[in-house]
Amino acid sequence: MDLRADIDSPITLKPLERAIVPTGLFMELPVGYEAQVRPRSGLAAKKGITVLNAPGTIDADYRGNVGVILVNLSNEDFIVENGERIAQMVIAKHERAEWEEVEALSETDRGEGGFGSTGTK
Numbered sequence: 001m002d003l004r005a006d007i008d009s010p011i012t013l014k015p016l017e018r019a020i021v022p023t024g025l026f027m028e029l030p031v032g033y034e035a036q037v038r039p040r041s042g043l044a045a046k047k048g049i050t051v052l053n054a055p056g057t058i059d060a061d062y063r064g065n066v067g068v069i070l071v072n073l074s075n076e077d078f079i080v081e082n083g084e085r086i087a088q089m090v091i092a093k094h095e096r097a098e099w100e101e102v103e104a105l106s107e108t109d110r111g112e113g114g115f116g117s118t119g120t121k
């Protein structure tokens with residue numbers, strides 16, 4: 001679903017500035033669910049505006065105003081207007097891990113290789 005700015009007056013984001021933009025959305029998620037705040041591709045592609053902490057996490061026990069941390073990665077000012085669609089949100093179910101401490105991990109071909117260890121071709 002779309003998240004809209006719920007603000008009394010417009011917010012100006014200068015290049016590289018960020019702001020927490022309230023949405024006026026308050027909710028109660030069931031335990032085992034989270035909401036994820038994501039950028040809108042149109043704003044990103046056309047205006048250089050994205051969600052700084054994407055995906056933002058809304059915890060199930062959060063009861064406050066859902067905020068969107070917008071950042072202006074363009075070289076022009078961007079004005080956030082009240083009611084503007086600034087981000088989108090999905091509700092996601094997640095597992096709860098039970099951690100167990102062990103002496104060794106199972107062996108795999110990859111092992112500790114990561115961060116481009118398989119090359120680019």
Ligand SMILES: O=c1ccn([C@H]2C[C@H](O)[C@@H](COP(=O)(O)OP(=O)(O)OP(=O)(O)O)O2)c(=O)[nH]1
Pocket residue numbers: 037053055056057058059060062065066067068069
């Ligand atoms: O984009 C976001 C991210 C977070 N929040 C709210 C809901 C979330 O449940 C709470 C805490 O977020 P997070 O766990 O990402 O923050 P933290 O930096 O770990 O702070 P805290 O100590 O408050 O958990 O802030 C938002 O409204 N929008």
